[in-house]
Amino acid sequence: MSLRIYAICYLIFLYAPIVLLPLFAFNDATVIAFPLSGFTTDWFAELATNKSLHAAVKNSLFIAFTSALTSTLLGICAARAGAMHRFPLKAGIMGFIMLPLVLPEIIVAVSLLVVVVQIFDWGLSNWTIIAAHVLICTPFCIAILNGAFQNLDPSMEEAAMDLGESRFAAFRLVTLPLVMPGIISSMLIAFTISLDEFIIAFFLSGASPTMPVYIWGLLRFPASLPVVMALGTILVTLSIILLTIAELLRRRGMARAGVKDKGGFL
């Protein structure tokens, strides 16, 4: 019983900052502090007219979509190899691919910065951010897709091949539909990570900032803080919706593959 109370307190601790967001987003005052003064939707209206914010959002959406697609494709390869094949040095190779999960983001950022700018002199663009985001998203995609691939029976694909399908057609017709929910769930998670990532984007963004980089700029000006709160409210709502869809799909994928759900994304 006392454990349950502790766990609920812990949840409150986790949600405390997020709960404050809408309070200040609708608050009729320019300072972010209590007591609240009155209700307004002005801050949201301001979001709608801000041109440079729109550009940053567009940038971020492009980066997040491309990163999600690429890292999920790489994730499918790795998860399938990990679950359905045996090959030499398997544990080492899989561990190496998962390494970005524990690598500090600043290390990823500065090492790519050095390579791109100092060694190749290519200049920074959205593509440098995408390259780094794919690297850090892939381990998460693999973790999610593992759940979908793990208990898949390899004999189903073999049966399709025995019946005359090519190897690729067997994958497309048999395995792909079974792991589809996992794939979409993995894309949604990678999309969310990339959309929200700041540390790497700050180092690697070129002339056009991503949304988190733009928000970072706003945080320095007290006058723009209520607008940031409004933007944050929209972002949090959006990511909760995306994550809920991802979770529902992940569960359906587990059910399709006939695995008992052991919980969580990781």
Next chain:
Amino acid sequence: MWQKLTSTESGRGLLMVGPPFLYALILMAFPLIAIFLFSFWTQDFMNLDMTFTLNNYREIIEKPIYGALLQRSLMVSGAVTVVTVLLAFPVAYFISFHVRPDRKSLWLFLITIPFWTSYLIRVFLWKVILGYNGVINTGLLNIGLIDEPLTFILYNVNAVIITLAHAFAPFAILPIFVALEKIDRSLLEASQDLGESKFMTFIRITLPLAMPGVVGAVLIVFIPTIGDYVTPELMGGAGGKLIANMIQTQFLALNNAPLGAALAIVAMLCVTAISLVFVLLNRRWLKGRS
């Protein structure tokens, strides 16, 4: 060659794992090697001098600011790790042992949601909670527990630790939960049948078996926290800056990439060394018990 790869089981496996492996090799391993080489070079305004030198490392050792920052960063990462793992363990234990199986994934989902939502804004909101006119101070003033706002909770190392502990919470809960889930429940019954109390069963059975998860949690919190510069920048004030802030300054503001690279390498080496010692000590402790 191609024929050989596609015709054998292990060949097909290697072909499959090839693309993600090559991606990690090109975008992680090579850049890491590059930054390592870079730390032995020097930068003079716009020109890069590629002669081998240990000057960057010498500067890090000789100027006390770098040592102090590194020490503070390791202390903060260590404190964050201890706080996060200690707070997370009971939650993971509760979900694994006391929640109905069909409700477990709901709990895990609820715990992971805040982790995926706008990191920058979350850090900033801790400023709103801990600040001079913040939630805690107004609350405590209103119920009359304090007469003046508390000032020791923002713009110092404590604020950095609280915020980071919040940010890394799910990272600590999930590995511990997975380890606890794997424990064969009949072992616990056996221990109690043989006369151990509930508490001793926990100490002698549950805790050692949960240790791999705890180690995983420690590593996955300790290593990445060293690279965070957002939280110290926003929450740390003048006295709460960490090594990552210095790396960022060297790269972006001072345009001294080689020194920044050397700092990054030193920070990585320290973190890796501490992690290895921790893993080895833990392994010896577990071995000593069996």
